[in-house]
Amino acid sequence: MSDPGSQSRPARKRLTVLSGPSGVGKSTVVAHLRRENPEVWLSVSVTTRRPRPGERDGVQYYFVTDEEFDRLVADDQLLEWAQFAGNRYGTPRGPVEERLRAGVPVLLEIELQGARQIRESMPDALHVFLAPPSWEELVRRLTRRGTESEEVVQRRLEVARIELAAEKEFDTTLVNTSVREVCEELLALITAPEV
Numbered sequence: 096m097s098d099p100g101s102q103s104r105p106a107r108k109r110l111t112v113l114s115g116p117s118g119v120g121k122s123t124v125v126a127h128l129r130r131e132n133p134e135v136w137l138s139v140s141v142t143t144r145r146p147r148p149g150e151r152d153g154v155q156y157y158f159v160t161d162e163e164f165d166r167l168v169a170d171d172q173l174l175e176w177a178q179f180a181g182n183r184y185g186t187p188r189g190p191v192e193e194r195l196r197a198g199v200p201v202l203l204e205i206e207l208q209g210a211r212q213i214r215e216s217m218p219d220a221l222h223v224f225l226a227p228p229s230w231e232e233l234v235r236r237l238t239r240r241g242t243e244s245e246e247v248v249q250r251r252l253e254v255a256r257i258e259l260a261a262e263k264e265f266d267t268t269l270v271n272t273s274v275r276e277v278c279e280e281l282l283a284l285i286t287a288p289e290v
């Protein structure tokens with residue numbers, strides 16, 4: 096007998112974590128997803144990194160000083176945080192908890208150490224790894240983006256090797272060949288019915 100409620104089952108109201116090496120296309124994929132699917136709420140992180148040209152406070156990140164970041168950590172206002180290539184990044188706790196309580200699908204775009212913290216603290220989260228089509232293509236994307244100095248690109252590539260090796264820790268992998276296709280696959284995962 097078919098389940099009469101199956102058609103109207105709500106979207107999974109849980110947290111999705113998107114992670115993957117620097118330059119793989121996380122920001123591009125997430126920006127595309129948000130444009131097409133505003134019902135998915137993306138957490139805006141705090142960071143001590145300097146804004147890149149065109150980045151605005153409160154949009155890509157909340158840009159904070161080291162002292163402000165220390166205070167957020169001390170006050171337990173971050174759901175997770177990590178040091179990455181010389182800067183600190185963290186997810187503000189309040190807005191995420193509020194959205195999840197309201198039943199809104201929440202997406203976090205964070206690096207590996209933060210993803211591990213979320214796996215511990217919120218075991219229901221779905222962890223998605225975004226992989227490059229190849230190592231050479233990852234190097235090309237990171238270099239061509241042109242937002243970092245040669246030294247920073249090298250540092251990020253060293254971290255990328257570590258992040259690529261952690262792929263098996265994730266629930267599933269999406270290969271970022273086509274942004275549009277990856278977004279469709281990601282949206283299907285985020286909004287899959289409850290099981």
Ligand SMILES: Nc1nc2c(ncn2[C@@H]2O[C@H](COP(=O)(O)OP(=O)(O)O)[C@@H](O)[C@H]2O)c(=O)[nH]1
Pocket residue numbers: 115116117118121122140141144175176177179184185186187204205206207208209210
């Ligand atoms: N743990 C953690 N990582 C974050 C957070 N926000 C961003 N990141 C990650 O920090 C890394 C560096 O981000 P960013 O400097 O914007 O560079 P980009 O992602 O390579 O453009 C990326 O892997 C992001 O996913 C956060 O709140 N927590």
Ligand SMILES: Nc1ncnc2c1ncn2[C@@H]1O[C@H](COP(=O)(O)OP(=O)(O)O)[C@@H](O)[C@H]1O
Pocket residue numbers: 115116117118119120121122123124236237239240271272273274
């Ligand atoms: N599927 C793709 N094919 C080709 N280039 C891509 C693709 N996705 C992203 N890029 C490019 O790769 C570079 C890095 O993407 P970005 O979103 O900044 O990566 P991340 O946020 O993971 O560091 C950017 O120049 C972006 O335009």
